[in-house]
Amino acid sequence: MKHFKLATLTGALLLSLHVAAAPVSGIDFSNFDKNVRVQDDLYLHTNGTWIKNTTIPADKGSTGAFLMLRDLSEARSRKIIEDAAAKPVAGTESQQIGDLYRSYMDEATVEKLGVTPVKPALAAIDKLASADDVVRYFGQLQPLSVSTPLMLGVEVNPKDSRQYLPAAYQGGLGLPDRDYFLLDDPRFVAARGAYLTYLTKLFTLAGETQPAEQAKAVIALETALAKVQWSKVENRDPVKTYNKLTVAELQKLSPGFNWQAFLEGGKMGSVADVDLGQPTYATALGKLLQDQPLATWRSYLKARVLADAAPLLSKAFVDNNFEFHGKALTGTTEDQPRWKRAVALEQAGLGEAVGKLYVAQYFPPAYKARMEALVGNLLKAYGQSIDKLTWMGPETKKQAQIKLAKYAVKIGYPNTWRDYSTLQIKPDDLFGNATRIAEFSYNRDLARLGKPVDRSEWLMTPQTVNAYYNPPMNEIVFPAAILQPPFFDMAADDAANYGAIGAVIGHEISHGFDDQGSQFDADGNLKEWWTADDRAKFTALTDRLVAQYDAYEPLPGQHVNGKLTLGENIADNSGLQIAYKAYHLSLNGKEAPVIDGLTGDQRFYLAFAQVWRSKTRDESLLRQVKSDPHSPASFRAIGAVENSDAFFKAFDVKQGDKMYKPEDQRIRIW
Known part of the structure; x- marks a missing residue:
């Protein structure tokens, strides 16, 4: 658990929290397993009967x-949102809340559109003619929150908390962690198989001509990315992941990656410095950009765009998304009701x-x-x-x-x-x-650059x-x-x-x-x-x-x-x-x-x-x-x-x- 009214105490004595009425214990004895001694297992003693009698909901992991x-x-929240949708007040946040909910619950319109909403992006990807074009498109996807091999954002400068600083960090994998690509444990092998099925269906639904071949190429590329990415343990080190570099220094570090194109695509073309989280990865990424076929990068970008859009598209896309992200990766047997989404x-x-x-x-x-x-x-x-x-x-x-x-x-x-x-x-x-x-959200972050840090913000x-x-x-x-x-x-x-x-x-x-x-x-x-x-x-x-x-x-x-x-x-x-x-x-x-x-x-x-x-x-x-x-x-x-x-x-x-x-x-x- 992580991320402000200052709490103060009046006088020298600490405040007691007893209420006027006789307090209850706050302990739910119905969940106890009395066959387990507390001295042997506090957790099962306190929760054992609940664990035995509880069925995980079908739509949850x-x-x-x-x-x-x-x-x-x-x-x-649902009640608040549906009330707003039922009684919209023009020009208010209530109307925004209600209109957004109505747009999600309007399945007929979503079904009618099918893959149409993402066709412009797929067409743009088909026109990418060089590695520099690919990198620029990485940048153009940043305002849309689509995961790419490098991500851009705005952070509070770790070494000067009075300032905001552009930041770049690794991303772009379609499985939860690099180990899913790299380890031979049967559970990871099964996850990779499910990912291949998911991508193949994704490309098929989008009308691609060689869906199976494209899916295999994407997984091979992501495996190559996984091999050079930093582990989650390495990424916990705030010193090693702080690398404030000029654009010229970034370019020297990873000559195969056009940093200016990337930053311009992400609306940060004029920034002087960037905090790069994983320098060795950026170097390796530049090499992969030059070594991997352009067609593979196009397929990869289509996969990322389609995967991001899938929950918002027609039922076939939604179902395929659930089969992978739900059943395969979390074990759920039913998708969440539409209202929850x-x-x-x-x-x-x-x-x-x-x-x-x-x-x-x-x-x-x-x-x-x-x-x-x-x-x-x-x-x-x-x-x-x-x-x-x-x-x-x-x-x-x-x-x-x-x-x-x-x-x-x-x-x-x-x-x-x-x-x-x-x-x-x-x-x-x-x-x-x-x-x-x-x-x-992205533009809101961009607007912070050059301004004092907002310490009133909640995350x-x-x-x-x-x-x-x-x-x-x-x-x-x-x-x-x-x-x-x-x-x-x-x-x-x-x-x-x-x-x-x-x-x-x-x-x-x-x-x-x-x-x-x-x-x-x-x-x-x-x-x-x-x-x-x-x-x-x-x-x-x-x-x-x-x-x-x-x-x-x-x-x-x-x-x-x-x-x-x-x-x-x-x-x-x-x-x-x-x-x-x-x-x-x-x-x-x-x-x-x-x-x-x-x-x-x-x-x-x-x-x-x-x-x-x-x-x-x-x-x-x-x-x-x-x-x-x-x-x-x-x-x-x-x-x-x-x-x-x-x-x-x-x-x-x-x-x-x-x-x-x-x-x-x-x-x-x-």
Whole structure:
């Protein structure tokens, strides 16, 4: 979880979150499996019956606490959107919301058009006569958000958080990760076979004359791209992926790639510098551009354009898209209903317009006040924890406290809403609407260049069930939609809220001090503020955490990648520890009440475990293990608790219990 009203506390005492009425425990006992001892498996003890009795919806690759809350947010958003469509007010955001929804739900018009919306692009690709033409077309696809071997964007300059900077980074693969192309595991072989079938059908539907041959050529080209791309672990290094170069330096680095043509195509022809994420890849890409036949590059570009457009075209395209992206890659057996896909486009295109209406209906001011108290408690606990660290020296501690004090906190929704007034939405032009949405977003980013960084911006909508930390902004952000049970319950006792949303808050705070975030200073700049000795000690601790998670095996032969998931694992472990400390600070020296036969500490850990309840199809789990920086849900619960001393005391976990871990082997970072 990643990406601001500052949370403050009045007076010296931390605020308690107890409500006037007698609080409930916040624990759902109906999900428990009493045949599993909590000392042997906290996760299955808390969620085992739910796992046994839950069927993953046919249109989903997984289900769980997060996804069920997302379903609720989705249903609420649907009601908001359909109300807007039913009663449009001319010239308002409400009309835009309604018109976009109508365009998506107008299947008859979409079916009648067939492949027609993408024919101009296919014709343009047929006219590409040189490698330079291909590169320029890469650039022209950037405003449309079509994935190409190099992508363009605008970022906050990692080394000067006051400025925006053009950025270029690798992309353009049609499978979830480079390993899908390169490894011989039967599951990856099957995915490649499904990809070949998908591309062949895609080319057939588009009227191409040699669909099978073109599909094979595209996969061969993407395999060549995969071989020279950086791994997801390499891409986690903010120092190695920061390479601010002039256009002349870029051209020297990759002489086979016409950078000026690329930038001009992407409307950035006048920029002086670009942050290139993967220099060796850019060099290899330039060589591939010269070595691969022009016809192959044309087929590749057609595949990328068609794949991007497929969900917006006729039923044959949509069905083919689902067979691959749904069945083959996530294991789902049914496509999502059309209304869900329409809501997804609304969230992407008019997210804050919908969010404004969502907040008015579903986020009372009292929720924000209690979250401010929670966040304040967590920040105070984190500061106290830094002071007590035994492995960190005073110089680094001082800088850590300065960084923590500068955290910006955003809760619920932005103070300034995005202006969509220049975005044209038509009720009978789905493909055109999607194109204009992509261009609107891209042009909005372009307009930032040369202007001060907007620190009021949100990178998630209020109706998003998630949270984030943003290193260049040094901010933690909690959208309104996550502030609901089981994460946040106004009626629940403090222990449950600290174990659930408190651990989420602690998680996001900890991201500023994980292996990536810790490389950014208090002002959000990529700058070393640690002593060499403290950095070495921190790395030694995180290496142990890598080894712990490397040992987890969610699928036969497929282990969690401890290096890929390191940042999230640090945040999970540290967030839980800090949430526990904050919970005890909130008690103000008083004894926690026993509720439903459980002590406060027991409710804290059970609440933490129950928010991670999840059930995932093997195909989706494989995709997560190879491409997601988050560990699978069960290991997020168990992995963090295994290192928490208070858990062992709360449930009297002893040697011989399956969850027992000797005290000297527990990993304590923050």
